[in-house]
Amino acid sequence: MATSATSTSRRGGTSALPDDDQTLRELGYPRQLARRVNAFGNFAISATIINFISGVMTALSFAMVSGGPRIMVFGWLGVGLLVLFVGAAMAEITSGFPTSAALYYWSAKLAKRHNAGWSWFTGWLNFIGQIGGTAATDFALANFAVALATLQWPSFHPDAKGILAIYGGILLVHALLNTYTVGLVALLNKISVAWLLAGGLVITFYLIVFPSHHTTTSYAFTHFVNGTGFKSGLYAGMIGLLFTSWTFTGFDASAHMSEETTHAAVSAPKGIVRAIVFSWAAGLVLILALTYSMTQYDKESKANVPAAEIFVDALGHTTAKIFLLVICGAIFFCGLANMTSNSRQIFAFSRDGAIPGGQLWRSVSKRTHTPVKSVWFAATGAFLLGVPSLWNTVAFQAIVSVNVIGLFGSYGVPIFLRLRRGDDFTPGPWSLGRWSRPVATVAVVWIALSSILFLLPQSSPITLKSFNYAPVALAVVLLIATVWWFVTARRTYRGPISYGTPEELAAMEADL
Incomplete structure (x- = not known):
């Protein structure tokens, strides 16, 4: 098998797109998963997981007390740009190593020594981050579904056990879809982009045009709120950046879907960058529409689901219910895509012997050619992460932190190792050229700072x-x-x- 320093040199030196299956064989793996995802589909799964509607709406309760509109708007702009640096650095590595193993594989091939150790801990960071992403998304959907049901039936007020049961039901549905309707899942990932774009435009249009009253421009852009209980406004604003960071997670899905994507060495890196840019632009418009509509801030920020209260105050109950339904759909798509990506990481990590019971989790269904048992592993792990919600009132923020730190930590390790490689790193067909090292440096610095920040307490008293x-x-x-x-x-x-060898793997594929 080629080493990390040379494995992309032959592919990177030609203008023709490399053969997907031959590239995979050169990386040491036989083709096991069906390649049914095109460039748009690869972009769609990352855009669906980033999901600007889901991210903005579900983390709104946190943002409104940790900085308010000022952090929501300017934090979105600043953190979004930094995440684009992270995504671009990852995209370049993806082009060189287009495999579902992704991050932990990159670390193994980019490390100068202790390759197995770097790979091991990168994989485990990505594992817990992926589980956290699935958990946070489906837990948010449970809360939005309760908010919608409460508007429709005011007497409906489930307790923590009831919400946990709804959460478990959503995980079950997503696992069943990933088990029995794989073709439908791929279609839904594509539909989700149209849902996001249309839903975001409609919500934004209504919030701008129909309310009888809006806040001032100064208020919408610069109003600052510190409701964390901590005296330091700077501290409150810094932890409020989690609002944006939580939204921009999961774009490694494009890399994890490489073995199911056509022209993966180009389609997967483009999918990462396009998903971030699309979500960054669309999310900013939605945030501005929301901040201009926060006319009863104190009441709205204290609501269980602030987005629902803002819609009711600005547009009335009927429109609020319709918009909550749109948001629930967006979060549903997001959770479904999260579980798909999560299961592929578990499959790949198990294939390389790094998860207990790997023989079970790496098995592939002969009917769907997908890792079905890994899907149920992901669903179970996500449910366990949500159990503390029975006694912890900030469980959602904690799950979000697990997601952000785990994922971005796993993003940062291979980018850091790529920097250490220097000129010894040869990219694939998609490259940043002379901007490669500066972009990677900014990415590593941001990941290190944000990981420390989001481990800190988020409310006082503790x-x-x-x-x-x-x-x-x-x-x-x-x-x-x-x-x-x-x-x-x-x-x-x-x-x-x-x-x-590539020849042995080609023969192996014939027997699969």
């Missing part, structure tokens, strides 16, 4: 109910990974497995 348990969840997973590494894995895990 009690059992308000404690940010993200550090605990991350510590437990990393402790398991560390203990397992030193006890046994460092002797058995050698990083991504090469299953044979």
